[in-house]
Amino acid sequence: MKGSAEELDHEVAAAFTHFSFANSKGTGIVCDLQGVGTTWTDVQINSLAQEGYGQSDMGRQGMKAFFASHACNSLCRALKISGAWMV
Numbered sequence: 001m002k003g004s005a006e007e008l009d010h011e012v013a014a015a016f017t018h019f020s021f022a023n024s025k026g027t028g029i030v031c032d033l034q035g036v037g038t039t040w041t042d043v044q045i046n047s048l049a050q051e052g053y054g055q056s057d058m059g060r061q062g063m064k065a066f067f068a069s070h071a072c073n074s075l076c077r078a079l080k081i082s083g084a085w086m087v
């Protein structure tokens with residue numbers, strides 16, 4: 001539901017995932033954020049090196065999958081990360 005607490009939680013999680021990509025200079029991404037509100041558990045890290053984050057690290061493929069469905073929201077724009085994008 002647009003404007004609901006759930007929608008805001010989703011936007012925060014999506015912006016955080018995008019921020020993790022920008023802040024790591026494109027070398028990794030923290031995604032699959034699940035939980036209640038912004039208390040996240042079960043996060044998954046996808047890294048270019050695919051070393052040290054276990055078998056769930058999908059590497060570049062996992063990073064591209066996020067961007068395939070991500071549309072920047074107002075939080076991404078506030079963080080000025082909209083230009084940090086994987087193609």
Ligand SMILES: [Zn+2]
Pocket residue numbers: 014015018070071072073076081082
């Ligand atoms: Zn974004």
